[in-house]
Amino acid sequence: MHPPAEQLLKVRGLSKSFLGVKALDNIHFDLKRGEVHAIMGENGAGKSTFMKILIGLLKADSGSISLNSVQIEHMDVYAIMQKGISMIHQEILMIPELTVAQNIYLGRESKRAFLLDEKAIIQQAEELLSSMGLDIQVRTKAKYLSIAELQLIEIAKAVSNNASVIIMDEPSSALSEKEVEILFKIIKDLKSKGVAIIYISHKMDEIYQIADRITVLRDGQFIATKNTVDLDKNSLIALMVGREIEELFTSKSLAKDEIVLKVKNLHKKGKFSDINFEVHAGEVLGIAGLMGAGRTEIARAIFGLDSFDSGEILLKGKTVQIRTPKDAIEQGIGYVSEDRKALGFIPELSVNQNISLSSILNFSKRWLINEKKEREATAKIAYELKIKASGPNQKVINLSGGNQQKVVIARVLMASPMLIILDEPTRGIDIGAKQEIYKLIRELTKNGLAVIMISSELPEILGMSNRILVLSKGKQTAILTQKEANQEKIMKYALH
């Protein structure tokens, strides 16, 4: 056992629910002075909720957090930062028009009488950066720095705040290999000064290079904390995924011979490259991969929401030019976005009006809407999809997440597509609605619809897909058949 002085942060029995769904359930966590402690888990395992509670952005429902034996779970963001926990966010929070020095000391500037002492601020910043071995001009405005430099400055800022715990959330995601080296050098430096680092990353190699211990979370639960040297990669993956596929999924329909969509050499600089796949009628093609692997970006490109640099899209054997979602819908492609609120529905329009929005011209004569025809058609599909609303005129904003999602799916289906892309179709909806959506996908494929389903939930991908395309860092690393695929394999290729 470690002597008590080594124990820096101690988390006991931490729980947090959102709208009755447990995001964190009885989490235990220990952090020692001068260690790098990685937190691993799939998307949705509860890592970010945990971090948000640690830095005071969210309040836990129950449990305790102590830092140097002081209880901090009731404190707000500012007080916790004063106590010595700082977080380096994935998105950089710097003011572009201020200089590096001004940014580092923002909110705690040196003053002489009532006036800012810019000289002192610059001097402090220079001393700080040189002590960390960073060669960055403190008089430069933040807007002229690279993301890597900004990230290093964020770390410097945390150090200047006398942080004893620094949380790094995917710090290397925007860094080149060389910059990662600098980052790791700084981390080692901080370690030797007794600072503890909580390191969140999907990149296995990095974790094994830098972390002393690893804590695994899964579905909001604490699974294990192990010394890195005692845990090989395969055991780690098993700990991260290790659950059984629930009996949510009914038998799959058989893919037909006809190829509905063929994607050839799709490429977009910095997002994805060399993407090649096809989807048959009646088939569900699952797309798996970690966040940032390029899944949504590919979907958006196919649907015309974003442009791509090169490559070809063929629908039923014919090359098509899709520049806007309008083109895509007219060609028979439907898209249900992962971001329902931003891209799914019009909050102030009714259930009826949302469902008919993509196909309204079918209910119109010379631009005049035939409301009776519209009502009948939308009522029929709302009934089939079991959309629960107080009436067809209820605004979609007032529906539950599951019903909003069904409204979006109904809108997409009303335009009679031959291919639909479902991006995280069950995110944030309850288990009952999930099951209904799975059943619906089955029904649709039986009738010959081609489906692409993007999902971060491996059981869902495995349970629903005829074949699974796995992406890693914008490249496709495997297309697995139903027989070949299992969670470990997908995870292996996703981390490739």
Place this chain on the structure above:
Amino acid sequence: MRYIKNLRQYGIFIVFSIICLIISFISPQFLTVSNWTIIITQVSINALLAFGVTFVIITGGIDLSLGSIVAMAGVSAAMLAHPDSYPLIIPVLAGLLAGLIVGVFNGFLITKSKIAPFIVTLGTMTIVRGLALILSKGRPVSNLSDPFVFIGSGKFLGIPLLIFILILMFLLCSIILNKTVLGRYIYAVGGNEQAARASGININRIKMIVYSISGLLAGLAGILLTSRITTGQPNAGAGFELDAIAAVVIGGTSTTGGKGSMAGTLIGVLLIGVINNSLDLLNVTSYYQQVVMGIIIIGAVVLDSLNQRANS
């Protein structure tokens, strides 16, 4: 509960009715046909501008160039409306065309340059005012033909022609907004632009159309104003856009887009007219009228945001 919700929805109608009722007790002249003819005639120009800008505001935009379009269209029409020059249709078409061109130009800049509508139309407001002054050499254009003057001051069956035009335009705009695909798309674009795009709507096209309608109706308003005052004034219409926007806001249309109605705008226009009229009847000086109008605009929006908070 539901009943209360409905009451809220028609809040502005109720406020309007109550105000009318109170005024009719204080001033017996108020509820007479002749007084209402005056009120409606007075608000007709503002009504046309307000109808047009309602479309724009529901998409989440704004049009500040309306007042300048009124002047530009009025001057253009007046220059072609001298007696024994052209048939009536020519000055009318010229006025409408002037408005349409500015509207299309607004729409083009807003969709292509991605500059905020507020800035674009602030610019065109100034440009078009300048063009109206250049076109007329800064002088009022008078000596207009009888048929042209008849549009704005003539009567049909004892009722001013302006009132017929107002009713016709109200019905037309209501139908566009409530019964057509275009109307549905306008709400969709204002309610959630990105979702509208992902639903297959050409949002740039919708924006082009609303600014064009707004310009066209402002052109019509310019013709009617010129006809009524029997001169094309290059300085006419200054500040009209703000009255129109005020009417739209009072009528419950949200400036953030996605919500609003033509009927609400009509009530907003009438409310402004009624307040001005009754303060006239009660011999309140116009200085106070402005103060009262400002209070009503803010009050209407406060009422609306309170409703929204209560509903959510």
